[in-house]
Amino acid sequence: MAPLNNGTLCSVDPSFEEALAAFRSGEEWGAEQVWRSHQPRLVAFLTSRAGSGLAEDLASETWIRVARSISTFNGGESEFRAWLFSIARARVIDAFRQGSRRPEELTDSPEPEGESDDPASIVLSQMGFESLCASIRRLPPDQADVISLRVLGDMSAEEVGRILGKPPGTIRVLQSRALTRLAREIEASGGPKKNPQENPKKSVTE
Amino acid sequence: MNPFDGYLFDMTNGEQHISQVDDEIDNEIDEETADRMLSGLVHADDAPPGFSHVAEAVATLRLGADSITASPDEGFISLLTSQVLANNRRSKMKHPRLSTAVAASVGVLSLVGGLAAAGALPSAISNAADNALSGLGIASNASSADRPTTTTVPDTTSTTSTTSTTSAASHGSSVSDLAKGTELEGRAKGGAIASIASGGRSNNTGSSGATGTTRTTGPSGATGSSGATGISGVSGPSGVTGVSGPFGPTGPTGFTHITRP
Numbered sequence: 487m488a489p490l491n492n493g494t495l496c497s498v499d500p501s502f503e504e505a506l507a508a509f510r511s512g513e514e515w516g517a518e519q520v521w522r523s524h525q526p527r528l529v530a531f532l533t534s535r536a537g538s539g540l541a542e543d544l545a546s547e548t549w550i551r552v553a554r555s556i557s558t559f560n561g562g563e564s565e566f567r568a569w570l571f572s573i574a575r576a577r578v579i580d581a582f583r584q585g586s587r588r589p590e591e592l593t594d595s596p597e598p599e600g601e602s603d604d605p606a607s608i609v610l611s612q613m614g615f616e617s618l619c620a621s622i623r624r625l626p627p628d629q630a631d632v633i634s635l636r637v638l639g640d641m642s643a644e645e646v647g648r649i650l651g652k653p654p655g656t657i658r659v660l661q662s663r664a665l666t667r668l669a670r671e672i673e674a675s676g677g678p679k680k681n682p683q684e685n686p687k688k689s690v691t692e
Numbered sequence: 693m694n695p696f697d698g699y700l701f702d703m704t705n706g707e708q709h710i711s712q713v714d715d716e717i718d719n720e721i722d723e724e725t726a727d728r729m730l731s732g733l734v735h736a737d738d739a740p741p742g743f744s745h746v747a748e749a750v751a752t753l754r755l756g757a758d759s760i761t762a763s764p765d766e767g768f769i770s771l772l773t774s775q776v777l778a779n780n781r782r783s784k785m786k787h788p789r790l791s792t793a794v795a796a797s798v799g800v801l802s803l804v805g806g807l808a809a810a811g812a813l814p815s816a817i818s819n820a821a822d823n824a825l826s827g828l829g830i831a832s833n834a835s836s837a838d839r840p841t842t843t844t845v846p847d848t849t850s851t852t853s854t855t856s857t858t859s860a861a862s863h864g865s866s867v868s869d870l871a872k873g874t875e876l877e878g879r880a881k882g883g884a885i886a887s888i889a890s891g892g893r894s895n896n897t898g899s900s901g902a903t904g905t906t907r908t909t910g911p912s913g914a915t916g917s918s919g920a921t922g923i924s925g926v927s928g929p930s931g932v933t934g935v936s937g938p939f940g941p942t943g944p945t946g947f948t949h950i951t952r953p
Contacts, residue, residue: 509772509773509776510776511776511780512774512776512777512780513773514769514770514773517769517772517773517776518764518769521762521764521769521772522762522764525762525764526757526758526760526761527757529760529762530753530756530757530760534753546768549768549772550772550775552772553771553772553775553776553779554775554776554779555779556776556779557776557779557780557783614752615752615753615755615756618749618752618753619753621749633730636730636731637730637732637750637754637757638753638754638757640754640757643727658723658726658727659723661723661727661730662720662721662722662723662726663720664726665721665726665729665730665743665746666720666721668746669721669742669743669745669746672745672746672749673745
């Protein structure tokens with residue numbers, strides 16, 4: 487909640503723009519709100535591109551970069567999200583260039599969890615989140631970026647195009663090829679898993 | 693039989709993967725369906741043949757991302773804000789230097805403007821300096837009212853237009869009108885023009901005298917310079933106003949006067 491001028495707390499959540507302005511001026515509540523609103527998707531994206539072992543480290547590096555440059559940022563939530571994921575993507579590329587960190591070739595690593603009758607949970611149990619992220623990492627990098635940003639970053643083709651520096655038409659071609667390729671990857675890896683124990687639920691902390 | 697039949701070889705991140713090609717998904721999914729599928733708008737049951745498990749995968753990925761919860765660590769948030777504040781302090785420290793640079797730029801422009809007003813600079817530089825200063829809200833000593841104004845007058849006898857420069861007293865236009873007029877011809881016309889252009893100082897001793905003589909005496913050269921506005925030392929010995937280059941000595945009726953030295 488945003489503090490009012492008299493120090494009391496506002497009962498209505500401030501808009502993202504207000505939180506961003508507070509973050510820009512160095513107020514902790516603004517930084518926290520912006521972080522909360524984007525950290526889950528950021529970690530999901532980084533998990534798909536670098537693996538769960540590196541995702542949170544890279545997310546932290548990304549946020550620190552954001553904090554160092556936030557004073558020069560202008561724009562709303564959409565622009566901020568594009569900027570954030572651009573930095574994150576650059577962190578992934580830098581990490582791999584350094585050679586010390588490689589994208590994880592994850593195999594299915596079930597995390598024991600109770601069975602559920604929830605259809606969503608059944609889907610999750612059949613095709614685990616992290617094993618799907620591993621399938622995405624086996625795609626060509628530009629296709630993997632498109633899938634990750636579209637699905638895990640929850641972005642439109644236009645927003646993905648801005649991040650990757652490609653026109654929306656090119657992004658649509660790429661995502662079509664990526665899905666075709668992903669279908670083959672999933673087929674090659676045996677299709678939907680019949681392992682009811684894998685569940686991607688996780689909690690992210692810094 | 694080719695041992696690679698039915699297999700797709702590809703290179704990803706430097707590693708070779710072999711994926712068995714499923715005949716059912718030989719064709720690419722169309723762009724519109726792919727876009728809708730990635731947006732989570734295509735249920736597995738409605739997916740094209742061979743893509744139902746992809747639709748499931750997209751749903752799984754979305755649910756997986758949504759299920760990640762973020763619990764901020766106060767220390768990390770403090771680290772972020774300290775980075776922001778440190779960067780803001782660095783930005784403020786840069787401002788004095790920026791102000792100094794702006795002040796220095798204005799000073800240089802003022803100096804150039806002063807020189808321009810004193811007539812110590814060529815016209816092009818002078819005009820540029822005046823424009824720059826006026827953009828900053830600073831007027832040079834030679835105000836625009838004191839300066840000849842340039843207007844473009846269509847030349848009725850040629851396909852090009854000529855430029856006539858007038859002083860505040862419309863001196864140039866008088867010369868131009870006379871030049872374009874048909875009351876006088878030849879040497880008489882030239883003499884009359886020269887007399888008006890030079891403010892009576894010319895005695896009409898131009899060498900050619902027929903339809904006006906080309907004189908390019910000023911620094912602007914190509915377009916000619918003359919004594920049309922009575923600036924001493926600029927007009928040529930004939931006193932006849934300069935004629936723009938392209939017309940040459942054939943004696944056009946239009947005039948080009950560039951009055952600022």
